[in-house]
Amino acid sequence: MENFDIRKQGPNLIVWALLLTLPLWINYVSYTQLGTQIVAMALGAMALNFLLGYTGVLSFGHAAYFGLGAYGAGMTIRYLMPSTGAGIIVGTLAGMLAAMLIGPLIVRLRGVYFAMVTIAFGQVFYFIAFRWNGVTGGDDGLTNWKRMPIDLGFTTLHIESQATTFYYFVLAVFAISVGIMAFLLRSPFGRTLIAIRENERRTRFLGINVNRHIWISWVISCTFMALAGSLNALLNNFVDPRAFFWRQSGVFVIMCVMGGMRSFWGPLVGAAIFIWLQDELSSMTANWQSFVGLVFVVVVLFFPRGVLGILRRKATE
Amino acid sequence: MSQLILLAVVNGLIVGAFYALMAIGLSLIMSLSDVINFAHGGFLAVGAYLAYSMTPYVGFWGGLLIAPVLTAGLGLLVEKVLISRVYGRDPLYSLLLTFGLAFIFEDVTRYIWGAQGLPYQVPGWLMSPLSLSLFFLTGYRVFMMALIMVVVGALFWLMTRTRLGLRIRAGTLDLETVSILGVNVRVLRNLNFGIGIYLAGLAGVLAAGQLGLQPTIGDSLIMPSFIAIIIGGLGSLTGTLLGGLMIGVASGLATVFVPSASEAVMYVMMAVVLLVRPQGLLGEEGRF
Amino acid sequence: MSFLEIDNVSKHFGSLVAVDGVSMKVEKGELRAVIGPNGAGKPTFFNLITGMLSLTKGRITLEGQDLAGVDPSQRVGLGMARTFQITEIFPDLTVRENIRIPVEIQAGLSMSPFMPKAMRAPISARVDELLEAGGLTRIANRLAGELSHGDQRATEIMMSIALKPRLLLLDEPTAGMGDDETYAVARLIRRIHKDQGLTIVLIEHDMRVVFNLADRITVLAEGRPLAEGTPQDITENATVQAAYLGGEA
Numbered sequence: 098m099e100n101f102d103i104r105k106q107g108p109n110l111i112v113w114a115l116l117l118t119l120p121l122w123i124n125y126v127s128y129t130q131l132g133t134q135i136v137a138m139a140l141g142a143m144a145l146n147f148l149l150g151y152t153g154v155l156s157f158g159h160a161a162y163f164g165l166g167a168y169g170a171g172m173t174i175r176y177l178m179p180s181t182g183a184g185i186i187v188g189t190l191a192g193m194l195a196a197m198l199i200g201p202l203i204v205r206l207r208g209v210y211f212a213m214v215t216i217a218f219g220q221v222f223y224f225i226a227f228r229w230n231g232v233t234g235g236d237d238g239l240t241n242w243k244r245m246p247i248d249l250g251f252t253t254l255h256i257e258s259q260a261t262t263f264y265y266f267v268l269a270v271f272a273i274s275v276g277i278m279a280f281l282l283r284s285p286f287g288r289t290l291i292a293i294r295e296n297e298r299r300t301r302f303l304g305i306n307v308n309r310h311i312w313i314s315w316v317i318s319c320t321f322m323a324l325a326g327s328l329n330a331l332l333n334n335f336v337d338p339r340a341f342f343w344r345q346s347g348v349f350v351i352m353c354v355m356g357g358m359r360s361f362w363g364p365l366v367g368a369a370i371f372i373w374l375q376d377e378l379s380s381m382t383a384n385w386q387s388f389v390g391l392v393f394v395v396v397v398l399f400f401p402r403g404v405l406g407i408l409r410r411k412a413t414e
Numbered sequence: 415m416s417q418l419i420l421l422a423v424v425n426g427l428i429v430g431a432f433y434a435l436m437a438i439g440l441s442l443i444m445s446l447s448d449v450i451n452f453a454h455g456g457f458l459a460v461g462a463y464l465a466y467s468m469t470p471y472v473g474f475w476g477g478l479l480i481a482p483v484l485t486a487g488l489g490l491l492v493e494k495v496l497i498s499r500v501y502g503r504d505p506l507y508s509l510l511l512t513f514g515l516a517f518i519f520e521d522v523t524r525y526i527w528g529a530q531g532l533p534y535q536v537p538g539w540l541m542s543p544l545s546l547s548l549f550f551l552t553g554y555r556v557f558m559m560a561l562i563m564v565v566v567g568a569l570f571w572l573m574t575r576t577r578l579g580l581r582i583r584a585g586t587l588d589l590e591t592v593s594i595l596g597v598n599v600r601v602l603r604n605l606n607f608g609i610g611i612y613l614a615g616l617a618g619v620l621a622a623g624q625l626g627l628q629p630t631i632g633d634s635l636i637m638p639s640f641i642a643i644i645i646g647g648l649g650s651l652t653g654t655l656l657g658g659l660m661i662g663v664a665s666g667l668a669t670v671f672v673p674s675a676s677e678a679v680m681y682v683m684m685a686v687v688l689l690v691r692p693q694g695l696l697g698e699e700g701r702f
Numbered sequence: 703m704s705f706l707e708i709d710n711v712s713k714h715f716g717s718l719v720a721v722d723g724v725s726m727k728v729e730k731g732e733l734r735a736v737i738g739p740n741g742a743g744k745p746t747f748f749n750l751i752t753g754m755l756s757l758t759k760g761r762i763t764l765e766g767q768d769l770a771g772v773d774p775s776q777r778v779g780l781g782m783a784r785t786f787q788i789t790e791i792f793p794d795l796t797v798r799e800n801i802r803i804p805v806e807i808q809a810g811l812s813m814s815p816f817m818p819k820a821m822r823a824p825i826s827a828r829v830d831e832l833l834e835a836g837g838l839t840r841i842a843n844r845l846a847g848e849l850s851h852g853d854q855r856a857t858e859i860m861m862s863i864a865l866k867p868r869l870l871l872l873d874e875p876t877a878g879m880g881d882d883e884t885y886a887v888a889r890l891i892r893r894i895h896k897d898q899g900l901t902i903v904l905i906e907h908d909m910r911v912v913f914n915l916a917d918r919i920t921v922l923a924e925g926r927p928l929a930e931g932t933p934q935d936i937t938e939n940a941t942v943q944a945a946y947l948g949g950e951a
Contacts, residue, residue, distance in 0.1 A: 393510050
């Protein structure tokens with residue numbers, strides 16, 4: 098926090114100004130719940146990008162941890178205790194624990210092979226949610242639970258009935274989470290992760306146990322992904338096995354790429370565009386899936402750097 | 415009881431042969447082009463539906479013969495127009511590209527042929543059981559197994575005895591050297607993709623006869639195919655074949671004893687292999 | 703006991719014998735060059751020292767410690783740093799960041815989720831010092847990937863120096879460079895060798911570099927040791943002349 102540099106801080110100021118004022122203007126273009134969904138999914142995309150964009154490791158199975166967070170939250174509220182806070186904590190810890198256990202099996206792998214194994218592991222949870230009918234509700238999803246008001250002692254947040262209150266609650270969780278990730282990325286540990294992304298061999302020959310660093314980055318990434326999953330489940334008061342499905346993983350990856358993997362806020366921009374687009378398309382045509390697929394193809398072929406990558410390039414030219 | 419186990423094993427072998435057919439195609443493409451083809455299941459569905467649409471004109475056998483070839487043609491086109499553009503870039507992009515294609519394939523299939531399941535007619539004489547005591551062993555199942563074995567055998571012959579096959583295998587080991595030696599890598603990758611898609615199309619037609627037609631027919635086969643590759647070892651076709659049959663039999667047996675674990679058992683096997691032998695059963699060490 | 707002792711090492715790849723019974727003793731503070739014609743097994747020999755390949759036979763010790771079973775990143779911990787024939791740096795980061803990362807690693811911070819206040823000033827000072835010593839100060843804020851070949855090599859060497867190694871291994875440091883760049887890199891190597899009294903082992907193609915820099919030279923041919931001595935010994939050695947220098951002149 099040496100000198101306040103308006104050029105460096107500009108993007109941060111714009112992002113926070115837009116997010117903080119969102120309930121004031123969102124109704125002109127959409128609705129508050131969609132804004133909440135964007136913030137929750139953006140947290141997931143940014144969590145993935147911690148690994149994808151800043152450690153250079155290609156995970157295509159992050160939906161598993163998104164789903165664990167979602168089911169963890171929903172099942173806690175339904176079966177254990179009707180508390181939003183407890184749901185979020187259990188959901189997040191469930192994702193973290195799974196990531197810690199699966200990590201050692203996959204950190205030795207690289208590239209497409211890593212991607213393929215992460216997808217396959219993700220599917221395990223899909224089948225558990227799908228098969229374990231009695232507890233998870235199976236294919237129909239987990240119902241009969243909803244987010245609860247949060248008692249802070251001096252006041253109660255009625256997130257269950259006031260859309261705007263819930264939005265700010267999600268935004269607060271988002272702010273803390275991305276704050277932690279930004280802090281880590283600017284630390285020596287974070288720089289070591291970036292070094293791995295830049296040149297794994299060089300990093301190994303600087304004496305770093307690369308696999309251990311990737312494991313830690315993986316756990317951090319999956320933990321915040323689980324947190325995002327629990328927020329998204331609370332938004333819907335519902336979760337079904339599709340949260341685990343490999344297609345959901347791909348959606349998070351495209352959010353990162355569409356917004357710009359090398360920019361901190363890129364995944365947020367990507368999430369906003371993707372969710373808004375999906376919302377509009379699905380209300381216009383039954384074949385919205387084709388258009389989503391087309392978005393993938395167009396982004397890959399014509400905008401591989403993403404929106405922020407292009408903007409940044411324009412700015413330096 | 416022993417007949418129940420026999421039933422499970424035979425069922426497992428048949429399902430496993432499907433997995434292997436898919437997985438070998440995926441593995442060919444992955445080894446030579448560093449692309450995970452998520453659209454593989456989509457191609458499989460296209461093969462199945464094409465066969466369905468042409469059966470009234472060319473019959474079952476005509477469909478079986480022509481549909482996979484047409485699917486392979488579509489594969490060659492898709493590779494040339496789209497996928498070949500992202501070679502040499504971060505594998506991330508090819509994953510996303512084929513991922514998007516998977517969405518499009520499924521949706522277009524649904525748009526053309528409808529979301530409802532469709533029946534697929536197999537000649538009546540193939541559908542009757544071979545004997546009373548082995549009631550589950552229909553002619554069609556035996557025929558499928560035999561055909562898959564013939565096709566896989568032909569593929570192994572292609573890979574080890576023909577110039578194209580030798581070039582493909584050399585390319586998976588060292589693409590740079592192969593290109594220096596004057597092989598046109600673009601054509602090689604294109605043909606290799608076509609071979610992989612042909613296998614997917616064939617699996618589609620055969621699966622349609624067994625399971626009927628749905629736009630998502632490829633979806634249920636693609637994940638086990640990944641697992642077959644991981645277990646068998648990437649780059650080893652024999653390993654992939656073995657992996658497919660193994661998980662087929664394992665999940666077939668699980669269906670009998672612990673039905674709810676029929677999928678889970680594959681993933682457990684995968685986890686064990688990754689723990690003990692990360693490169694897969696027949697994979698080479700140090701490749702990944 | 704010498705600083706680095708390589709005792710009768712061999713490496714077989716199947717039936718191919720790439721390195722066959724090579725011994726070499728390097729004293730502390732020495733600059734040793736390993737030369738040899740193509741196919742002499744230099745890269746393999748080098749990778750046996752860094753641990754990228756495992757020994758088929760023989761023994762390597764660093765200050766008496768046996769290196770058997772010590773993997774490459776652990777050898778860094780023992781004080782071994784290396785550069786690669788094809789420069790390995792962080793292309794999308796600035797030169798300053800390229801140097802800063804190994805400085806922080808050397809300070810034991812690679813797992814640290816925050817920068818301890820007390821470390822801030824010393825780390826910055828050390829980064830500046832290394833940039834200066836490598837002649838990189840003027841390009842400190844440029845992306846490493848955009849630099850000339852020679853500047854990238856200088857960056858890579860200074861990244862290794864940042865680890866405060868006891869032994870620096872240089873794999874063809876001037877490979878693929880023009881005369882000016884070769885000269886600049888050779889000067890940098892001489893300077894770090896003299897200034898810090900660092901022990902250096904390098905393999906090199908460029909004979910001018912070798913005969914100017916090295917205290918002693920080891921000549922390999924077809925995986926076997928052919929000769930060893932001062933640059934003068936080697937120039938006068940008839941066997942070497944015949945096997946190698948004669949062929950090239």
